[in-house]
Amino acid sequence: MFHFWAMTTSQSRTLSSPVRVSFDYTRSTGPVLGRYLEGLREGIVLAGRTSDGRVITPPLEFDPGTHAATTDLVRVAESGTVTSWTWCPEPVEGQPLDRPFAWALVTLDGATAPMLHALDVASPSEVHTGQRVRIRWAAERQGLVTDVACFEPVDALADGTWPQPADAVPARDAVAADGPGEPTPVAITPVALDYTYAASPEESSFFRGLAEGRIVGQRCPACNKVYVPPRGACPVDGVPTHDEVELAQTGIVTTFCVVNVPFLGQQIKPPYVSAYILLDGADIALQHLILDIPADEIRMGMRVEAVWKPREEWGTTIENISHFRPTGEPDADYDTYKHHL
């Protein structure tokens, strides 16, 4: 999902707006990582054995030397030794801990290579290379790498307290002789990123114009074409489009589409029409809605005009224009707009 807040004016040269882009990736996990993630859900850690005898967790799906699929998984302990660490003074969203913590490379007992995770200590003075640590499991485990909440320091391990490493576990069969093997688990891994999204100076002029009830375009100094919204450089000539042009609020429908299919976030009840509108004086069409007329009466060449929302609802947004509606003037000749299709 892509969420856009309304643009807000600011003191800067350009308008900007916070934007959060997020998506829950649904991933098939495959025979090796699927088994590893199932293990985490069960509270055990599996590692892969490479052709040169290394024991690595999380397991590699393919051997780095022979490139053969990994088939041998072994169980390693949930205790281990810090082989490197660094301090994370300013944690970012999504990291295992929301207070300053150490990242650590930890070689679990039974493994030969380190894994990366957070180590819950209050200050850098409480962590050192060679430190003994153990896994703190998440309260609820769901077959994700975050089932390991973090590592925590441990002074000594009581004999027999910990699972013994090197219990062999086979990888799942992704493919059997007679077709697909066992299904592997699906992991849902959400991703969300925050941005301050800035409009270009030209786009900013366009949005500022809308806040004053004007539709502003720009003219290419080389080919004299008028672009709306303005775009920074003429896509034909590759030169900046500095000359501002205020456009009429009337134009013609060059092409349109009747929306019949409902979708998430839809604002208007289908059927309705989304159209390309060539404003009088512009050389590129603007996309907007055509309302106040039955969808099946809309046609190419129809003359339309902008319908603005009440002024008190205006912001620096194209949504100030509620929609376009027919003017009732005669349709434009096809020849007058065919080169804009």
Next chain:
Amino acid sequence: MRDVAVVGYAQRQTAQFDGSPTMVEVLVPIFQELYASTGFAKSDIGFWCSGSSDYLAGRSFSFVQSVDAIGALPPVNESHVEMDAAWALYEAWLKIQTGEVDTALVYGFGKASAGTLRRTMSLQLDPLTMTPLWPDTVSIAGLQARLGIDAGLWTERDMAEVAQRSLTDAESNEHAVRKGGSSVEELLARPLYADPLRKHDCSPVTDGAAAIVLAAGDVARRATERPAWITGLTHRIDPLHLGARDLTEAPSVRAAAAGVDLAGVQVAELHAPFSHQELILRRELGLADDVRINPSGGALVSNPLFTGGLNRIGEAARRIWDGSADRALGHATSGPALQQNLLCVMDGSN
């Protein structure tokens, strides 16, 4: 093989760009500068190739918007990589080798400041085993730095010496975002940030764009008096899994170096976003002590994502153009902890 040279280079860098992440506004003057310096017109460019990322821009198909800067009507021969533009240069070099075109303009751009860069970069990691933990770039570099310190391969003082030299050299680089050396002692007295890293051990968040023009044979000779002929170009990659290799080494750098001739290199521009990574690179490349490293100040003083590597090739080419070197090396890196590496050797004569 066709003789291909770097004949033009232009860049813009800033700590925070107040404008659209499409960077059209920045790319237009860069292209104009290159037309002026090479004498080429837009129609003389046979192939266009860019490097950028939607994750950095926060919008989809951001590279399509940036094509406006070219003026791509009628359509141009164009491609894109979601990598540092040094890899776009590799694609462009291959395109020229095919004989289909004689010239290429390679560009990259990125507005890293639009998001939280060190967090955004978690998305280049394994999506099942690493990204859900959001390990940030600085933390991964900190883990790598300590491994080398613990192993006795380098010291915090060695790292400070890299930073001191870079900050001092940056004083004569108008594009550097961070500049001004002091002394190794003063740098070591500054507080730790991501222990064992201090802030000056980490490249600053940088917005920027850059472009390079490549040309073959006589076309290159027409564009510039002393083309920087590419006599070696190669890249290699290591496994993504941080436990699958010794992080104090960069086997992919060694493997890439085996594919080019580094003997006689006088200047090396190394793409090391963290001070200790320059030490790893120098060791893996086996560069002699008298090789001048990063006269531009390197990536430690400004590291715009998607052009930080291309800039190293451009800066190295400038040493050929101005006659201060007969053989120069440009290096680019990508991925976490020097995972992927590209080497471009350039010569004053072919």
